[in-house]
Amino acid sequence: MLTGILSHAGWAQSDPTGKRRVTETFAITNATIFASPGQQATKGSVLFRDGVILGIGANLSLPKEAQVIPGDSLFIYPGFIDGAGMAGVTKPKDPERPKDFVSSAPPDEIAGITPWRSVSDQFSLSASQVEDLRKAGFTMAQVLPDGGMIPGKASIMVLGSSGAVNVLVENSALAANFRGSRGMYPATAVGVMAKFRDVYQNTTLALNHSKLYASNGGVSRPEVTPTQAAMAAVVQKQIPVIFTAASDLEIRRAISLQKELGFKLILTGLEYYEPVIDLIKSSGTPVLVKLEIPDDKAIKANKAENATEATKAQYERVKEAYDKALKQAAQLEKAGIPFAFSTMDTKPSDALKAVQSMVKNGLSEKAALAALTTNPAQILGISRVAGTIEKGKMANLVISNDSIFKESAQIKHVVADGYVFDYEVKKKAAKENGKSENGAVKIEGVWEYTAETPAGSNGGEITFTKEGADYSGTITLDDPSGSGKINTPIRNVSLDGKTVTFEFDVNAGGNTLVVSISGEISGNSMEGTMSVAQFGSFPVKATLVTPSQTH
Template sequence: MKRQFLKAGFAGLLISGFLSHAAWSQSDPTGKRRITNTYAITNATIFASPGQPGTKATILFREGVIIGMGPNLSLPKEAQRIAGDSLFIYPGFIDGASSAGITKPKDPERPKDFVSSNPPDEIAGITPWRSATDQFSITGNQVDDWRKAGFTISQVLPDGGMIPGKAAIMILGNSGSVNVIQENTALAANFSGARGMYPATAAGVIAKFRDVYHNTTLALDHSRLFASTSGVKRPEMTPTHTAMAAVVQGQIPVIFKAETDLEARRAIALQREFGFKLVLAGLDNYETVIDLIKSSGTAVLIKLQVPDDKAIKNQKSDSVTTATKAQYARVKEAYDKALKQASLLEKAGVPFGFSTLDAKPGDAMKALRTMIKNGLTEKTALAALTTNPATILGIGKMAGTIEKGKMANFVISTDSIFKEESQIKHVVVDGYIFDYEVKKKSVNGDGKTENEPAAIAGQWDYTSQTPAGSSGGELIIAKNGVKYTGTITYADPSGNGKVTAPIKNVSVSGKKLTFQFDVNAGGMSLTVDITGEITGNAMDGTMSVGQFGSFPLTAKLTTPSLTL
């Protein structure tokens, strides 16, 4: 009989229900440990793809996959609910070419018979066999900084010389997961020469690239001939030729880092000469080659960065010569043109994605908004963050939009992502939820801040859901000066009706309410943590009980403004 009473009580539901359901407790909203595999973000404004208007709906996802979306979605009991009434949800951003999380490999030792005019490939920075996965670390600060900026997937490029190796597509999620989506997705290349040896100059790099490509083609032809014809000498495929074969055979593209218009012209010239697939990455100054890019059909990843305006701000208006004024005007003209480049790509009909190479995470959204102020449409800006890079990387079936069956990768903001006052509050990556601090907004015209605490004083009726059933009671909150006190009722684990306990550590930050209370169940003392998001007179949140997990909780303010 006592056991039956225990199951019926509030604490008993947590103990008996979740000792038997421990198997599905895997992670939590910090992204380090999931409490449940199933989440629902309710009643949020969702922008499922570029160009679509925002619609109020709920997203349901399980084990990192979207399993439903709609305004009247039926939610399973095990779904942990996150109130999204005041939130805006976008597809997770995709970085087309990145160095986030990449560590620099050790320089190989030079052989004793080293000749600077003809160095071994590895010494000269020609290492196409290397993989970015061998250099990538998910725990680096750079990864977290770009995730905080909204990026959920990155194609990372290895560090090295003119041909540093193969790129990999990584999910920027949980550090304990296997984060590789796809290896060897492209060959990374650039026009940086080797120090103190050949190829030291850009012209030398171009000549060496031609040599490597041509010799790989000859080696492949020789291998095919050896396989089909007797009496042919056995070919010797070097590691360079073997690794370059995928490019020569058209299986993967070459991602050429080309910041300037001159480097873009050189890369396109090599592509036209040999016919390989080409992606230009890290473009910074490209206005004069937009027509060439379009005619060549080259995929483009422009830098998510705008020029520094210090030179403009430091211009003096008084006591300057006519020549200085003319120089100021030229600098200002060049600066204004640089800001409009992205819009010119859009007008030319060239789809592009973004690359974070050499960009700063903290300046990303500022740069994007600056591009929009200078002619780039919001639709194209969002496409450059989502659908365009997904297409370029060949992952459009799994990412880039919010659809049933795709990866649960979202950017969740406090307002339209393109507004100055908007802040990223959560980023969902592979179904893991990462929470970020939202700063209080400035005081508005009526003397109140938009982020002032929600009104929580009063009597609330709450209901919690666990795999063992539902439970509920009353929550009373009173405000005394700047502090909050109150009580909560719950079913007595011993079966003797309702029990009332004081609440403690009550905190209100904007629309977020947190507090704790203690439960005694059969001699066991438990601390229950409540976290909720308040919208009007409703609260959507979670109830966490130590090792037993976290469960959905909803509440309604039935009698506002009680005092003790």
């Protein structure tokens, strides 16, 4: 198992299968429809053709050519919109430094100032990350370019067929951040502020000079640089600046720049908004909240009775930070600050889980759905075509087997630009040997597992035993030295609801590696991740083959 992990640093899943529309007209019938946030759910059908919604209601007359998708027991929501992400985006190559390079005054491109770049040139709809995003319910996304302090302009993409033109709005916003340049100016956040101010003001002067030249004789010809030409849309308030700010200090700096210069501003990237909520509200700035869940492994490990007092105290601080992070969206709602969601630096597969966790921590379901649909549509200026299920709007829909705010929810279909993508919904086992008579999950017994590493599938057995309230056990795995299978004890076994976590040590080349496994139990099956701090996380699956006969 670990032999493959040690020899490779990456792993990629195969793409789920999406279906291209077979006919031009579709009807999803007899489903529970949530047309917009806060609106009462209705039972009815949604009819669409060529990517446009033709009707919604209980008594729709369906044309003969319509391909019918039975929606009984299904829930339909407006397609989710990612306010800011980088799925499918590649980073352009860094330009070579010229021979006469001066670090105190580098060319804009060398310093990471490239507002003329469009992310459309760096985006691929066929990338696996885009399919993961669509599978999570996202039908549109504003994608940001990768690069320096001003990497370029964002675009709003429709996540439909790879054979179609999927750019809805090109150059929808300017991306900016406080990332300094290495070994040259601007190298610090303060330097970035000064440089941004300089670029903005020089663009203003260049535009004024151009106007004067166009209407008056005897004026010298203006020389507008590529940077100034590309920044014109920002100065003229045609597009906003999306500032990625990772701290409350950077938030203050971005708002300070906006107040001084007057451009339109959207904020994203912060984890804790509480210290700057009043400032954000008074400035009227919309926010894109990252859809991420803090790692709670340390919290679960706190339940281990053999943990020291110092360790438990550290875990309590982690838990406090964990709870605080999940309450941020609710605090923004309470303050009346408009916000949407961003998938930046997050896994799309965790999106629904993150929303559900935020709802559990005070965010209303109405606000959560708005942050996925109507809010990003309004912030991005595309409410005319997206955000709700209405006649005349784009056919962007999410169809799930349950309310998306329930843990049992799974997405069965996604309609993006009228193209229908089908996904597997896992059925609950009728009889679950992994549960006791009172319904509590049981893990005792022998499990056969496989771990998908870069070198292929590896596996062995995990044995859980229980004495009183404590769990222990062993795991078999491939010896990194290549001498066959080894058996090693597992520790810190914790069962929290349906989640089991544990750790074990492996000696590889004289170094001790700590391996952590976290899995969700469903009947006789377990799915989760195997994490090795030095090498990342890898998917693991297990099946209960010999349940314990003790009760």
